[in-house]
Amino acid sequence: xxxxxxxxxxxxxxxxxxxxxxxxxxxxxxxxxxxxxxxxxxxxxxxxxxxxxxxxxxxxxxxxxxxxxxxxxxxxxxxxxxxxxxxxxxxxxxxxxxxxxxxxxxxxxxxxxxxxxxxxxxxxxxxxxxxxxxxxxxxxxxxxxxxxxxxxxxxxxxxxxxxxxxxxxxxxxxxxxxxxxxxxxxxxxxxxxxxxxxxxxxxx
Numbered sequence: 001x002x003x004x005x006x007x008x009x010x011x012x013x014x015x016x017x018x019x020x021x022x023x024x025x026x027x028x029x030x031x032x033x034x035x036x037x038x039x040x041x042x043x044x045x046x047x048x049x050x051x052x053x054x055x056x057x058x059x060x061x062x063x064x065x066x067x068x069x070x071x072x073x074x075x076x077x078x079x080x081x082x083x084x085x086x087x088x089x090x091x092x093x094x095x096x097x098x099x100x101x102x103x104x105x106x107x108x109x110x111x112x113x114x115x116x117x118x119x120x121x122x123x124x125x126x127x128x129x130x131x132x133x134x135x136x137x138x139x140x141x142x143x144x145x146x147x148x149x150x151x152x153x154x155x156x157x158x159x160x161x162x163x164x165x166x167x168x169x170x171x172x173x174x175x176x177x178x179x180x181x182x183x184x185x186x187x188x189x190x191x192x193x194x195x196x197x198x199x200x201x202x203x204x
Contacts, residue, residue: 003181005061007031007095009132011039014124018117020105024050025121027129030057030097033067043099051104054080054118057097058088075102079114087122095134098122135179139164142174142190144198151193159186 011028026043030036036057044053056070068089070081084098100121109117140161144152149172156163156174159182165175178186187200 003136003179005094005134006131007093007134009130012125012129014121016117016121016124017105019107019109019113021107021109021117022103022105023117023121024101024103025098025125026100027096027098027122027125029095029132030059031095031134033057033059033069035059036069036097039097040099043101047101047103049103050101052080052102053099054084054102055097055099056081056085056088056122058085058093059095061094062092063089064094075114075118076111079111080118083115083119084122087119087126091126093126093131098125135160136181137162137177138180138183139175139177139203140183140186140200141203142176142198142200144172144174144194146172148172148194148198152190152198155186155189155193159189161186 008027008029011026013024013026015024028039030039040053040055052073052075054071054073054075057068058064059067068085070085072080084100088096088098100118142152152174156176159178161176161178163174163176167173183202190198190200
């Protein structure tokens with residue numbers, strides 16, 4: 001579960017003015033909670049005189065709730081962070097963070113108006129966002145004879161295995177990273193193709 005899922009492929013920003021208040025909304029990849037906090041720190045530094053820096057993040061697969069967070073940052077309770085998080089939660093994306101910076105324009109929007117403004121800012125930032133894919137990987141060590149090198153070089157790309165290092169000595173050793181979902185299949189195919197003469201060991 002959660003081995004592959006869509007994530008933001010870029011940082012994207014939009015700006016809107018509502019009742020003279022300026023809302024600057026940014027969404028970005030957040031593979032860790034620390035990455036989400038870093039985004040917030042960067043935007044606080046970029047807009048130090050803003051009235052509010054409201055934020056929300058979801059780290060992990062789309063819709064998950066194990067690593068989440070949000071803040072109203074001085075806005076009325078429930079008027080900013082939670083609506084922003086709800087948009088992220090239903091976006092179909094994982095590992096995503098959003099920060100909406102507000103410059104107060106002198107006109108109060110009310111709790112409902114604020115919730116709409118903050119959620120709409122996140123929706124607009126997500127619209128047209130370039131996507132990437134999170135792929136959970138594991139590292140493996142493959143040892144084979146020189147006779148099986150060509151076979152392995154053909155099989156590895158078919159299983160999306162990325163070559164990290166290679167050693168040519170008495171035997172050939174490949175260090176690779178492979179998607180967890182394909183690890184068992186790779187091990188089986190290598191055993192069949194080399195008549196179990198090649199070995200593969202996974203780190204975890």
